[in-house]
Amino acid sequence: GAGVSQSPSNKVTEKGKDVELRCDPISGHTALYWYRQSLGQGLEFLIYFQGNSAPDKSGLPSDRFSAERTGGSVSTLTIQRTQQEDSAVYLCASSLSGDSYEQYFGPGTRLTVT
């Protein structure tokens, strides 16, 4: 079956522009996660959606970052007024339910801010 998909796979943007990253989770998965991996750095947790519950946004690095999940399926991560330090691979994962289930990762979106 289809895995987690993300689009675009690569995005180059100019500093100050807004970007939208999309994640399509595995069908039937109620939990969705966003992570960031900067070059040469470890993984960083950004935000977690579980069903229709409001997400805890405290992991987002700044108020320029926002995320939403429409209809409990597709999610978009929006970065406003991008900065060079936002350059990273943004990864999405989904799981059947909450935190005690195996996560399936998407291929990531490589964002480069010039």
Next chain:
Amino acid sequence: KNEVEQSPQNLTAQEGEFITINCSYSVGISALHWLQQHPGGGIVSLFMLSSGKKKHGRLIATINIQEKHSSLHITASHPRDSAVYICAVWSNTGNQFYFGTGTSLTVIP
């Protein structure tokens, strides 16, 4: 202070060797995950543990909740096992996922 510590950071082994990667954590958890990331590749979940031991092929993962420690073992290592192995824990005091910095494994033929 890192909530999740992994050791070693780098590991080189000869093909066939038994490998152990360790993970210690400092927060209360509801689950611990072991992830694998190949160079330039995506991330694959190897195990999700909340207690005891799991085995999948040549890979074994154990967790000791009281000691807040987990190990990932690879038996009869192979060059295709070369990857970064990442330990991650889901905190049970909030919706937060903490990652270790990863162990880079190279298996030489």
